[in-house]
Amino acid sequence: TQLLKQSPQFLSIQEGENLTVYCNSSSVFSSLQWYRQEPGEGPVLLVTVVTGGEVKKLKRLTFQFGDARKDSSLHITAAQPGDTGLYLCAGAFYSNSGYALNFGKGTSLLVTP
Amino acid sequence: KAGVTQTPRYLIKTRGQQVTLSCSPISGHRSVSWYQQTPGQGLQFLFEYFSETQRNKGNFPGRFSGRQFSNSRSEMNVSTLELGDSALYLCASSSTGGSYNSPLHFGNGTRLTVT
Numbered sequence A: 001t002q003l004l005k006q007s008p009q010f011l012s013i014q015e016g017e018n019l020t021v022y023c024n025s026s027s028v029f030s031s032l033q034w035y036r037q038e039p040g041e042g043p044v045l046l047v048t049v050v051t052g053g054e055v056k057k058l059k060r061l062t063f064q065f066g067d068a069r070k071d072s073s074l075h076i077t078a079a080q081p082g083d084t085g086l087y088l089c090a091g092a093f094y095s096n097s098g099y100a101l102n103f104g105k106g107t108s109l110l111v112t113p
Numbered sequence B: 001k002a003g004v005t006q007t008p009r010y011l012i013k014t015r016g017q018q019v020t021l022s023c024s025p026i027s028g029h030r031s032v033s034w035y036q037q038t039p040g041q042g043l044q045f046l047f048e049y050f051s052e053t054q055r056n057k058g059n060f061p062g063r064f065s066g067r068q069f070s071n072s073r074s075e076m077n078v079s080t081l082e083l084g085d086s087a088l089y090l091c092a093s094s095s096t097g098g099s100y101n102s103p104l105h106f107g108n109g110t111r112l113t114v115t
Helices: none
Strands: A005-007 A010-014 A020-022 A030-038 A044-049 A056-057 A061-065 A073-077 A086-093 A098-103 A107-112 B006-007 B012-013 B020-023 B031-040 B040-050 B053-057 B065-066 B074-078 B087-094 B108-112
Touching: A005 A086, A010 A020, A020 A086, A020 A107, A030 A073, A044 A056, A044 A061, A073 A086, A086 B040, A098 B040, A098 B053, B006 B087, B012 B020, B020 B087, B020 B108, B031 B074, B040 B065, B074 B087
Parallel strands: A010 A107, B012 B108
Antiparallel strands: A005 A020, A020 A073, A030 A044, A030 A086, A056 A061, A061 A073, A086 A098, A086 A107, B006 B020, B020 B074, B031 B040, B031 B087, B040 B053, B065 B074, B087 B108
16 A cells, blocks of 8 residues: 655644645655645645656645655745645555555645734 | 536435435546545545446445446445445546546535434
């Protein structure tokens, strides 16, 4: 089983602060995805990283895939209340059954004004 | 383009009963995956259907089953419900099966409570 550990589990910060959440595994993934899930809704894809060492930016969000493709980080600059939600990472790999995604348990972020 | 639609949104069942959940994918998407989300275990993969065939399966007991119709709509069935089956059940569709160039689009889920 390709396990993904996310840290921290919970994060409560004030508007304007910076934060980083981590997604770690002992397994290599062919790609890694980050999702955000708001209460009462399904996860929404933010970004997919494919190449080791890859960095992608989405406005104030910066995503990095580790060189060995085993870990990833999400950095948010100047967090806003609209960033509140559950951030999930998902590692993609190929098994005998085909393509599969394993999700971490998520980081629950609360940004207060 | 309409998103992934899951019905019903909420469901309350009694232990021992069975339940059927429905998922309508985005038009043109042929792959439908089902996930169970709980606070303790997070998102866990149940199974994936592509063109009416189960293509991939997670580690869930046989009480959990699914099917896909020719119009790509999918149903998930859970028989002999247990208290531990209480969860948010999410359906996700993609054009060819989630990959880096065929991402998953999730519905808003069905919240199942077993009493």
